[in-house]
Amino acid sequence: MGTGIRRITIFTGHLGSGKTELAINFALSLKERGLPTSLIDLDVVNPYFRTRLVREKLEQLGLTVICPRGEWMRADLPALPPAIRGVLEDPGRYGVFDVGGDEVGATVLGRFKPLLPAKDYHLWFVVNACRPFTRDKEGIINMLESIEKACRLKVTGLVSNTNLGAATGWQTIVAGHRVVQDAARVLNLPVVMAAARGDLAEELRAHLPPGLPVLPLNLFMQTPWQDF
Template sequence: MGAEMKRITIFTGHLGSGKTELAINFALSLKERGLPASIVDLDVVNPYFRTRLIKEKLEQLGLTVICPRGEWMRADLPALPPDILGVLEDPARYGVFDVGGDDVGATVLGRFGPLLPPDDYHLWLVVNACRPFTRSKDDIIKMLKSIEKACRLQVTGLVSNTNLGAATGWQTILEGHQVVQDAARLLNLPVVMVAARRDLVEKLRAHLPPGFPVFALNLFMQAPWQEM
């Protein structure tokens, strides 16, 4: 990873960016390092790809999953549990936040902005350059500014996560990565990593500058129609 480790890492991005998959994999990578990791589901936007839908599976892997309980688990309302405060306030816990990237989702994040530990959090925008609202550097910049305005926080880095789902090839990732880098240069922000399905990682590394951080993804999320 091309960024200093911090206690709180927030992944945000528009619908289809892949931020939930990234948040899950990142939280598991913290656990593999022996760190006490919790993943917090603050996504009130996407009803199909939410961490809470695989809560039991993730807890079996050793993660603490924080999300609305009971009848609120599948709700679109921002019914947010007080356990989130425990993650934010406990200096011994590492928290990974999965936050919706439209105005509603970012506004939910803004509620917790004053409680974020100063200088000990990342806010990363996940970008999939194959999606309609992030196809160009100008689109990416426009989205970032919209999120920052809604949550009243500043994005600290971009995550390059261009993909076409199961049809993704390493060439697609590289093409999208160039768009993300162009936006990052204009924003004066780092591209903290390029993410790729695990079976594409070695091929991708061969076409990136030596040492550029590539984050391998295991896929956990499935839409309901894929589970039938």
């Protein structure tokens, strides 16, 4: 993905934004570039869409996954492995963080503020403009500001990830991207990338601003009913 990558990349966003899929795919893209990368699950909010649920699959792909294990794996508690600090303090390792998408999840991230020098990380806010609380620029701004307040860190960019699950077409993504751009202008923040299912990514590039990176997504997360 483009230039401007920093050693620590943190994905946050409201419930249903798709931040977990983004964090997984972004981490895999760094690994494919030969960068030593750890994916850190800091999501204490959503029990159904957590990186830890596909840990074994990701580790088979060669990705290091740091998350609660054993009896703590499904806990809605901030049981944080000490290995997280190791990633933050190791200048030779890249870390991608998946952070819970509300004030509670953001507060957990705030614990690590002393270990996050401003020039060493990006905090990217993922927006799905099809979700109830981020359908317009006002909702996006309100949600972003509440997360910033909780974690005591400043968002450095927006990620455009509008989707309707399996029903998503490129037109839906483009319409949502316009909403994300409107919010970004008010916030004076860049839209750092768009994301789409792999089968849509190539066509989507022709309908988005030139030069905007598009991250093709291989989908790893499943709803509970898809297991049956």
